[in-house]
Amino acid sequence: MTRLDRTNCEEAFRRLDDFLDRRLTPDEMRIIQEHLDICAWCTREFSFEASVLQGVKRKVRQLDAPTDLVSKILSQLPPEQEGQS
Numbered sequence: 486m487t488r489l490d491r492t493n494c495e496e497a498f499r500r501l502d503d504f505l506d507r508r509l510t511p512d513e514m515r516i517i518q519e520h521l522d523i524c525a526w527c528t529r530e531f532s533f534e535a536s537v538l539q540g541v542k543r544k545v546r547q548l549d550a551p552t553d554l555v556s557k558i559l560s561q562l563p564p565e566q567e568g569q570s
């Protein structure tokens with residue numbers, strides 16, 4: 486069984502939302518980034534999630550909605566994972 490640095494796929498995945506939302510510490514960001522550099526599967530999953538997220542955010546911004554409503558919706562993204570807090 487190969488251990489990938491300190492971060493395996495499960496660890497990386499648990500931090501996916503926070504990573505995309507830049508809510509991790511610089512150190513955590515670096516660890517995830519290093520894992521993505523060596524793990525093709527996670528890279529694919531991460532970029533898929535990122536593109537979905539980008540699409541949603543773009544759509545929200547295109548809505549002709551009050552600014553505070555838009556920012557309220559944007560602040561809800563990405564959704565929190567169950568059991569994570």
Ligand SMILES: [Zn+2]
Pocket residue numbers: 493494495497520524526527528
């Ligand atoms: Zn991985």
